[in-house]
Amino acid sequence: MKKLLILGAGIYQVPLIKTAKAMGIQTIVASIPGNYPGFELADKVYYENTTDYQKILEIAKEEGIDGIVTAGTDVAVITIGKVCDELGLKGLSAEAAECATDKLLMKQCYEKYGVRSAKFRRISFDDADYAKSIEDLTLPVMFKSVDSSGSRGITKVDDPSGFEAARQNVLENTRSGYFIVEEYVEGEEFGAQAFVQDGKLEFILPHGDYVFKGDTGVPVGHFAPYDLDSEVIEDARKQLAGAARAMQLDNCAINADFILKDGKTYVLELGGRSGATCLAELVSIYYGFDYYEKIIRVAIGEKVDFSECDKVDSTLSGTPNASHLLMSDKDGIIVSQTDGNAPDPDICEVQFDYKPGDSVHKFKVGPHRIGHVITKGKSLDDAVALLNKALENIHIEVE
Numbered sequence: 292m293k294k295l296l297i298l299g300a301g302i303y304q305v306p307l308i309k310t311a312k313a314m315g316i317q318t319i320v321a322s323i324p325g326n327y328p329g330f331e332l333a334d335k336v337y338y339e340n341t342t343d344y345q346k347i348l349e350i351a352k353e354e355g356i357d358g359i360v361t362a363g364t365d366v367a368v369i370t371i372g373k374v375c376d377e378l379g380l381k382g383l384s385a386e387a388a389e390c391a392t393d394k395l396l397m398k399q400c401y402e403k404y405g406v407r408s409a410k411f412r413r414i415s416f417d418d419a420d421y422a423k424s425i426e427d428l429t430l431p432v433m434f435k436s437v438d439s440s441g442s443r444g445i446t447k448v449d450d451p452s453g454f455e456a457a458r459q460n461v462l463e464n465t466r467s468g469y470f471i472v473e474e475y476v477e478g479e480e481f482g483a484q485a486f487v488q489d490g491k492l493e494f495i496l497p498h499g500d501y502v503f504k505g506d507t508g509v510p511v512g513h514f515a516p517y518d519l520d521s522e523v524i525e526d527a528r529k530q531l532a533g534a535a536r537a538m539q540l541d542n543c544a545i546n547a548d549f550i551l552k553d554g555k556t557y558v559l560e561l562g563g564r565s566g567a568t569c570l571a572e573l574v575s576i577y578y579g580f581d582y583y584e585k586i587i588r589v590a591i592g593e594k595v596d597f598s599e600c601d602k603v604d605s606t607l608s609g610t611p612n613a614s615h616l617l618m619s620d621k622d623g624i625i626v627s628q629t630d631g632n633a634p635d636p637d638i639c640e641v642q643f644d645y646k647p648g649d650s651v652h653k654f655k656v657g658p659h660r661i662g663h664v665i666t667k668g669k670s671l672d673d674a675v676a677l678l679n680k681a682l683e684n685i686h687i688e689v690e
């Protein structure tokens with residue numbers, strides 16, 4: 292029996308655990324303790340911090356794993372890279388993983404290889420004169436920690452009077468001695484899912500994002516296909532391919548964030564794993580295969596056939612689909628939750644993350660999600676109309 296080490300036991304790793312089990316693979320899950328749904332699904336659990344590379348490596352060796360994988364989060368990507376390098380497993384390299392989880396390294400890669408991305412500066416926390424170093428950037432700018440995710444430590448600043456508070460926000464959300472400031476790119480946010488196998492980009496699927504405007508944009512849903520002029524799509528593909536090459540991402544899923552400004556795609560960042568908020572599901576539904584299964588097969592060392600993607604892309608025959616998170620507009624306890632939707636084959640999934648009695652947060656960032664809905668349709672308009680209807684029929688009462 293093959294053994295797969297899955298890092299994380301949260302909502303975004305649950306489909307990996309379920310799929311691997313259905314494939315007859317033994318699932319070993321490592322995660323910090325907590326109220327995570329993956330624990331009860333896994334064949335074996337290690338309550339360890341997935342960023343503790345030495346511990347995870349020890350487990351990997353002891354178990355004699357065939358592969359190591361995660362989905363939907365960057366937290367453990369470095370550990371995966373290091374374990375893959377150390378044990379000769381299929382997956383992204385430590386070097387690529389470091390680049391994918393450090394916004395400064397990433398931006399430097401993009402600059403070096405001519406990938407279109409916002410102009411930036413590296414700033415040390417001990418540089419009292421830092422405002423000088425960013426004088427030549429055009430306002431507004433984004434202050435960003437290099438090592439966080441989910442919009443933590445990121446602030447948009449419209450004029451210099453906001454610099455100090457933004458710097459303070461970075462400081463509270465980083466372990467690094469420096470951060471980056473980059474120009475704000477005013478435009479429409481979108482993204483793409485992709486996969487590289489043995490140096491080949493197997494597919495690139497651009498998708499539209501529904502963005503919740505909090506302190507920064509937080510993706511709360513997605514849809515595909517993303518209807519753009521073919522030159523724009525081509526440019527997005529070129530930027531993504533260039534960014535992946537620059538970062539040396541290989542044998543991993545890619546989650547890309549872009550901003551479209553004046554018909555040009557700016558790369559915000561690439562992650563070396565599949566996207567959160569129903570993005571792996573978006574790929575599965577669009578191409579008509581189980582994306583989690585492919586991710587797992589590559590991770591355990593199989594050569595995986597992605598030829599469906601070329602067929603679907605060349606005939607524009609992907610299945611349109613859309614998804615949205617369920618969110619609470621206040622902190623509190625779930626009193627009741629009901630899904631009033633009649634069974635419909637085009638409502639692919641309605642998921643509640645919690646049970647009545649569980650406490651939830653007023654939605655500000657991705658981890659505050661309380662569920663999701665995914666729909667498909669003959670056209671994207673159909674899928675989106677059904678998504679809106681399905682969302683209206685879901686009632687979650689929080690007190």
Ligand SMILES: Nc1ncnc2c1ncn2[C@@H]1O[C@H](COP(=O)(O)OP(=O)(O)O)[C@@H](O)[C@H]1O
Pocket residue numbers: 409433435439440441442443445473474475476477480507508509510548550559560
């Ligand atoms: N240069 C930028 N211009 C415009 N918006 C940005 C820029 N950088 C970040 N953002 C906004 O902030 C969000 C989070 O930034 P990102 O760099 O993707 O960090 P995270 O790792 O937290 O997702 C983005 O999804 C986008 O909405």
Ligand SMILES: [Mg+2]
Pocket residue numbers: 441548559560
């Ligand atoms: Mg991002």
